[in-house]
Amino acid sequence: xxxxxxxxxxxxxxxxxxxxxxxxxxxxxxxxxxxxxxxxxxxxxxxxxxxxxxxxxxxxxxxxxxxxxxxxxxxxxxxxxxxxxxxxxxxxxxxxxxxxxxxxxxxxxxxxxxxxxxxxxxxxxxxxxxxxxxxxxxxxxxxxxxxxxxxxxxxxxxxxxxxxxxxxxxxxxxxxxxxxxxxxxxxxx
Amino acid sequence: xxxxxxxxxxxxxxxxxxxxxxxxxxxxxxxxxxxxxxxxxxxxxxxxxxxxxxxxxxxxxxxxxxxxxxxxxxxxxxxxxxxxxxxxxxxxxxxxxxxxxxxxxxxxxxxxxxxxxxxxxxxxxxxxxxxxxxxxxxxxxxxxxxxxxxxxxxxxxxxxxxxxxxxxxxxxxxxxxxxxxxxxxxxxxxxxxxxxxxxxxxxxxxxxxxxxxxxxxxxxxxxxxxxx
Numbered sequence: 001x002x003x004x005x006x007x008x009x010x011x012x013x014x015x016x017x018x019x020x021x022x023x024x025x026x027x028x029x030x031x032x033x034x035x036x037x038x039x040x041x042x043x044x045x046x047x048x049x050x051x052x053x054x055x056x057x058x059x060x061x062x063x064x065x066x067x068x069x070x071x072x073x074x075x076x077x078x079x080x081x082x083x084x085x086x087x088x089x090x091x092x093x094x095x096x097x098x099x100x101x102x103x104x105x106x107x108x109x110x111x112x113x114x115x116x117x118x119x120x121x122x123x124x125x126x127x128x129x130x131x132x133x134x135x136x137x138x139x140x141x142x143x144x145x146x147x148x149x150x151x152x153x154x155x156x157x158x159x160x161x162x163x164x165x166x167x168x169x170x171x172x173x174x175x176x177x178x179x180x181x182x183x184x185x186x187x188x189x
Numbered sequence: 190x191x192x193x194x195x196x197x198x199x200x201x202x203x204x205x206x207x208x209x210x211x212x213x214x215x216x217x218x219x220x221x222x223x224x225x226x227x228x229x230x231x232x233x234x235x236x237x238x239x240x241x242x243x244x245x246x247x248x249x250x251x252x253x254x255x256x257x258x259x260x261x262x263x264x265x266x267x268x269x270x271x272x273x274x275x276x277x278x279x280x281x282x283x284x285x286x287x288x289x290x291x292x293x294x295x296x297x298x299x300x301x302x303x304x305x306x307x308x309x310x311x312x313x314x315x316x317x318x319x320x321x322x323x324x325x326x327x328x329x330x331x332x333x334x335x336x337x338x339x340x341x342x343x344x345x346x347x348x349x350x351x352x353x354x355x356x357x358x359x360x361x362x363x364x365x366x367x368x369x370x371x372x373x374x375x376x377x378x379x380x381x382x383x384x385x386x387x388x389x390x391x392x393x394x395x396x397x398x399x400x401x402x403x404x405x406x407x408x409x410x411x412x413x414x415x416x417x
Contacts (some may be wrong), residue, residue: 006258006321009393017397018313021304025309025404033409038416 221300275332283340303403
């Protein structure tokens with residue numbers, strides 16, 4: 001049945017080989033893999049070698065980010081820690097205004113690009129601090145335009161986004177492309 | 190003996206470290222592509238599949254174990270085809286039927302498949318059970334698990350349903366191309382090594398290290414499973 005001509009090792013060689021394989025694996029696991037991948041360092045060797053830096057917070061590799069945030073499931077971790085890119089079409093009805101928001105951490109960067117299907121819209125790009133009940137908001141830019149690109153580093157934790165006002169008598173479709181570390185809130189319900 | 194062992198140990202370690210630099214999942218650029226993509230994108234999916242295989246050290250270590258004692262080209266083709274059949278079945282079935290398997294657990298099993306093959310190459314089953322379990326069947330069954338591993342990697346991204354089948358077939362084809370490329374390199378290296386007496390001397394050490402590498406992958410993945 002089997003085409004392989006495998007030399008059969010003696011029992012003692014097998015035992016030695018199995019023990020050696022296990023010892024090497026366990027040793028490397030505790031000294032190198034655990035510190036580098038999961039930021040856990042039971043032996044202290046990982047820190048001494050600088051390996052724990054690999055699983056630091058600013059690491060962009062998805063595996064270590066998964067490892068950092070051990071409490072949540074795979075997908076939500078990726079969405080919350082990793083930069084996402086989204087494209088959305090927002091219909092602003094004739095004569096109406098609406099908002100589209102992103103929840104972001106302080107100093108998070110939002111890169112954006114939006115354009116309308118024709119008519120320029122009045123807009124107010126602004127942010128509201130988290131937990132604020134006074135209605136305070138800070139405007140980053142206010143203008144009337146049909147095509148805007150830019151990026152901003154938000155000054156506080158909270159929701160940030162656009163208010164568009166359609167002053168024409170026809171609906172206007174805004175195509176918004178964003179990237180950054182954020183959670184999409186979208187239109188308020 | 191000890192000297193040779195140390196040398197090989199460091200070679201394997203260096204391999205592990207350099208491969209570890211690649212996250213075995215999918216890198217950020219690819220991820221963005223997968224999440225944004227709409228409709229059929231044949232060549233990009235082909236490329237992702239091939240790249241996944243070329244940088245997929247777990248699949249490659251298993252294949253190194255499989256072909257370690259295969260000397261005839263015919264045998265290599267048969268065994269690799271069985272592996273391909275196995276992983277293609279579960280890759281297609283897993284994604285199309287949307288079967289969710291925990292990626293950590295499946296990767297842990299893939300690690301164990303390497304341990305199995307290393308032990309098998311030491312004649313371990315022959316010694317303990319008195320006979321070697323059917324190697325063709327084993328490679329097919331482990332192929333099925335490897336395919337589920339590939340499927341979970343793709344399923345992590347809820348990419349568009351549109352053109353799913355075409356993209357999936359492209360990914361699968363890419364996996365085979367990547368496997369072919371990587372395997373060609375491995376075969377060349379192994380066949381050079383086989384010319385030397387050290388091949389048989391080292392075979393015990395090499396397969397011991399294969400087992401060890403498989404164990405490391407298993408522990409790495411199980412840790413991920415229990416932490417998540």
